[in-house]
Amino acid sequence: MALPSVEEHTRATIRELFSFILAQGHTEYLGESVSQLQHSLQSALQAQQDNCDDETVLAALMHDVGRFIPAADKMPKLIAPDGSYIGRASHDILGERYLRQLGFSEKVCQLVGSHVTAKRYLCAAENGYWESLSLSSKRTLEYQGGRFTPEQVKEAENNPWLQEKLAVRRYDDLAKNPDAVTPPLEAYQEMAYKCLLESRSSINLNSRTYALPTKPTVVVCIDGFDPSYLRHGISTGTLPHLASLMEKGFSTTAKSAMPSITNPNNVSIVTGVPPSVHGIAGNTVLDRATGEEVSISDATHLRTETILSLLSRHGVRVAAVTAKEKLRQILGHQLHGAICFSAQKAKSCKLSQETDLDIETWMGRATPDQYSPDLSLFVMDAGVKLLGENRADFLYLTLSDWVQHKYAPGEKEADTFMTQLDASIGRLLELGARVAITGDHGMASKTKPDGTPNVVYLQDELEARFGKGSARVICPIADPLVKHHGSFGAFVRVYVSSEYKESISEMIKYCATLEHVDVSLSATDAAERFELPLDLEGDFVVTSGRDSVIGSCRKDHDIGSLGGLRLRSHGGIAEQDVPLILSCPVQDGAAAAERKWRNFDVFDLVLNW
Template structure:
């Protein structure tokens, strides 16, 4: 177990027991014992019964929802005579709090069920109901009342029912004035050990991740088309990545659709497709307000991230992005005032300890904040990761780069080779410092120009205007972000939103399919199912371009003057789904061949 995780667990238990201590002297809803005495008596009866440590701890913490600061915000249960007899749903609050700390599912279920157990027992045992104290009978009415027979039958399917009922009975008996019990601090080592055991893994979106046992780094090379890897190896310029292929783990995986930056970076840090985390583009149209928005923070993110869950368990997390708009998404749930580090190369000169967990980055790294339109932006990310690792400031790293070079330069060109060689050198340093390193990409990259060098663009909104009338629909280009100079907001995936309810989906789909630049056109529901995208954020129609083409809205909305004499290279379509998935060490588990995804990167680095 990492030292940081052990220390974090000890501090969590100290804080938890502090809450119990400072509020424990309060009155226990009209009984002749304090809240602390009641909790200690419940735990003592569990100890005397010789049950497992998990059950003992659940008995001790069964009323934790009354102790934590959030309890003060819960509505009070007030009897008809005006007497306060407790807090509503304190068992639910307590279970949620303990789950957030990382306690085992068994402990959390037992804590969350003591009201359920009371309702069950009153249904099956009249003597139990008769023996309840006056305040306990009164609170029962607020807690849902006596179980129905159907609820009883359902409860009896629960394998933890016996333990839940035992804690409930100990709870009812734990109201004896001056009863001798073990002190609260007796349970502290037990609680720490239990928390450490349950914190050995993280569960998110149906996957389980082991906590890192050594420094672990996941690198997302933006625009990492497999050809950059293949050419780099054949040209002999990326020896460290070549060693991953030869003696570590190497597969060609698929990114999520659309093959853009935001969806795939979020998929990587959540281990899930966009249908689960909700970020399906860099730019979207809100169907309810008809407003267009650039996604520059985590407002639309659904659920948690691997980074957040690891940090909650005491893993020291460092996330460094090339672009700040991505930093504001990846920062989700990270508390940089309590040890996490998260900053962007773009705004390295603006970092603060409070917001980023680090300050004076330029002085610390010995480099100036790079131009956002340069390969140096990516190298800054990697060099910062290397220095953090050298200084032992993090256990789990996510380093995500920029695709500026890949948009400009094809594999095998002088500029691309120099960039890939520099990336390889930094990755080699991470490995030499003892890290397990996984490398993948957010999407591939392809030439999108005609034979004469001009961009092969279909301005789809203009075509829809000509066919169905001006203002018939709005074409949204999800590639759009604050960095557009190198691609003019032109990618190979767009969403069509009808401006009227009368749009004929089938007719529009067939019309879009008639253009030679189009590879696929389907209705939004089909697209969401086909590509695992969130249906509520989908367009009426989705259109994907051929490998050599891009899609736009209206010509005046796309500025391509900055391309200069470069051919347009971009992404977004099915043709850019292929990306490498590499690991610096051989996998420990037998490899079952399957369709690998870029969002398998953390699973690969931590579990295999």
């Protein structure tokens, strides 16, 4: 059963689509004796009379939709040598892309997108077909690529929908009778609605399929959600709702993406793929062209659409609420009519594009201090309020790790925060939501026995060994919110100066010998092992172990920003473990138990399992 919002959005989509057809339909059909609308309706009627399925009937009806939509005006006009207008270039491809964007089935889209190539196929493969074409259709063939070659004919015959494609083409050829009587366009509206609604029951992104939610659904990303916080809270009885989910639902330990830091993992979660696909490989990256460090705070580097944007385009009312503003601008990319705001900028963020109501006013509380537990609790309270007011069907709530950076499990501040977080999860459950919970990364103490930070200043080490200016170390954990970790993380990228390029292999080997270094890998090896985009890698990558971090130069890090507290951080292999929890049992417990889960499988878990 589809969500009411999806049903309403689907009907609105069909109304708009049919309005385009109707608005342009009374224009002349390329020199034929029928209008565009008559031609489309005759094509659909012939498909019905041949007892075709609804998808083929709709493809026949909409095969020229690329001529009707507003974007058609941007396509080049085809002008014959005598100066006459004979159509728009690539209207078939434009129509196919448009219908796919709306969410029509692959069959409908391919049949619409192939009605021109089907003509080219038939001209090559069927004797007498070219002679049967109207003069106008013969003229356009030349501009559409001409007859298929023998190789193209053979390739086309491998398509499972070839016969349906040829049928739509034949209906196109025959639909030019000025005296034909057809049903009106609105006779096909319910058929189009049902077909679109059925095809919108799922979305496809990055070779993965996700069912649309059928009830209110919430995904919570607890920043810095090391399994030790969960274990401690369960053992002390301070997390009753999470304990209940683990008992009655599904829970396991998943691996995060690498580096185990905020941006790459939040983007992996909302795209369902590792950084090698989506392109966000750090909170900070080096722009090789300018030599400047760039903080990733928007979607400029994003290489794929998000699951959130696809859901919103299919009529699901999406809300993305973040603790940090930098994530809001990334997660809000291409959202359609969705709610998207950050706790950090609650005063300046609006609840929606249709209202001037700011988040502070709506929540009835001030913007929280970004260096406080309230930044995350504000996000959770906003999620509860959105559900309670029936403003969203699918919510992604992503928090801050300020508490986890400062306090270990068992410390009063950490326990208080986790108890409050558990209570918020309980309120989401009380509102009837299906809830999935994971983390973007774990967290570990990075101190020596005396409590001081356990740091390898790698750039200092490399320059001492190979010479001043030989290498530059970039810490991808760095971002505008650095008070709680001082830009110390367990993963760094090393960029070697041009005059030292021949020493890269030696540098990699040298780094591997340093105390507290976990792995030292070439760019190629790091990209393969950690599923990272090779074109964005440094010359090599170095990670540290669970009890240490890596910095660049001692002078570039402000240890004083830790406020005298013990350093806790993340970024390496040791901080990849995070809980993965679903509020209800999975459909196939045996398969779930055997699967090696990643945190970016959480949308798959909550929507498909």
